[in-house]
Amino acid sequence: MKVNNQNAYPLYAQIADDMRLNIQTEKWQEGERIPTEMELCDIYHVSRITVRKAIDELMKENLLIRERAKGTFVKKSFQEEENHFTIVKGFTRELQERGKHAKTVHIEVEVSHADKKLSKFLNCQVGDEILILKRIRGDEESVFAYFITYIVNNRDYSLEAKDYYASFYDYLNTKGISVNQKREYIEAIAPNRDIQKRLKIKEVDPVLKRVRFTSQVSQGFYEYTECFYIGNKYRYYLDLT
CATH class of the missing domain: 3.40.1410.10 (Chorismate lyase-like)
Structure with a gap:
């Protein structure tokens, strides 16, 4: 994914959207360790601070969990929180x-x-x-x-x-x-x-x-x-x- 620096939508939110999709489509499996922060920086071409904000966003949604000295993992039996409201167009x-x-x-x-x-x-x-x-x-x-x-x-x-x-x-x-x-x-x-x-x-x-x-x-x-x-x-x- 290439993030759009000209987009008014914050970079960390764009990255969080892409990471969330990786979880929903099982590209990242339950219990699997996701790429490190430095690897994510290379993937998305952004700073470590931006990557951390994206990870924090998904942790708030109970999609990711950090384990000390081990890394960040896809949380088992995820459930989205009601943070992002959109009008669904059928x-x-x-x-x-x-x-x-x-x-x-x-x-x-x-x-x-x-x-x-x-x-x-x-x-x-x-x-x-x-x-x-x-x-x-x-x-x-x-x-x-x-x-x-x-x-x-x-x-x-x-x-x-x-x-x-x-x-x-x-x-x-x-x-x-x-x-x-x-x-x-x-x-x-x-x-x-x-x-x-x-x-x-x-x-x-x-x-x-x-x-x-x-x-x-x-x-x-x-x-x-x-x-x-x-x-x-x-x-x-x-x-x-």
Whole structure:
């Protein structure tokens, strides 16, 4: 990651964001010692003071822990604190802002159980019951997105597909859940067979994978979603204001 010295967002916060993502995506595993402060200085090209402030930020969030004479480690069974508030923009609103109408053409609702990876992302125990939503979406002109959403099934969530055709976040609002934290990363991938089948594309067609983590910690809500977009039909916009 290259930090932006011209960005009004503090350098230590930019670094903390990147380090937090390393933990959420398991690039840095639970219990693993992270690079030393000097190594992080070399990675991010910043001073040791800046690196320490970034580490302190993640320690406040219970993501990292320092052990004297040993180093700094990823804390086991992390839980984010409610420090950073953002407005989460869902697919429906995203298209509305571009003058388009979001369309859902197919939904599957499944009840399953959390494995180790999902238990970390959803802040639950391995084996806890989870709800999986698989949605194929697009606009008035074409279908170009496949969403797989995971949430803990500890509320009276509907198991009826018809209840999830509109905005997922609007549905959550009916349950008293107002998501206010979001982290995302985006990467280009080659589609596997499931994605090819869902989006009716070929193995050689480019796909944009967008992974989203959202939460409302005070209500004990966590969401993990993988979004797959057909590369030549979707453009991702960043709001830098």
